[in-house]
Amino acid sequence: MLTLNVAVLLAVVVFFRLRRRTQARRRNEERATAVIILALGVVLAPTAVGQGILDILGQLASGVTQASR
Template identity: 70%
Template sequence: MLTINPAVLLAIVVIVRLRRRTEARSRFDEKMTVVIVLALGVLIAPTPVGQGILNILGRLASGVTQAGR
């Protein structure tokens, strides 16, 4: 039986949508891309990959904050 991971499917959709030329996008198209990216984030967040990304972004934010002092 073949199963499709929704996070992988959404990642492919995001990549295809972002490769399009900027001039060819309507406002609705941009909003739809944002919704798809948010859905992808919700699907990735509880996974080990999502936790790793969160950890890296937290360290980066901490470093930027400390550099600003």
């Protein structure tokens, strides 16, 4: 349960960081955002929600691959 709460907190932080205008960001801010998104992925991956997202993305990727043939 704690893992999911941390994931929700990181998702909120990512949402607010990405709402800012791109021109106003500095390189350090972009790096911090990338690290936060990476941490969100690491925290979310072992949960049931993360596995569901992985399954959906896998189905989407296989659908795109089959459609391009």
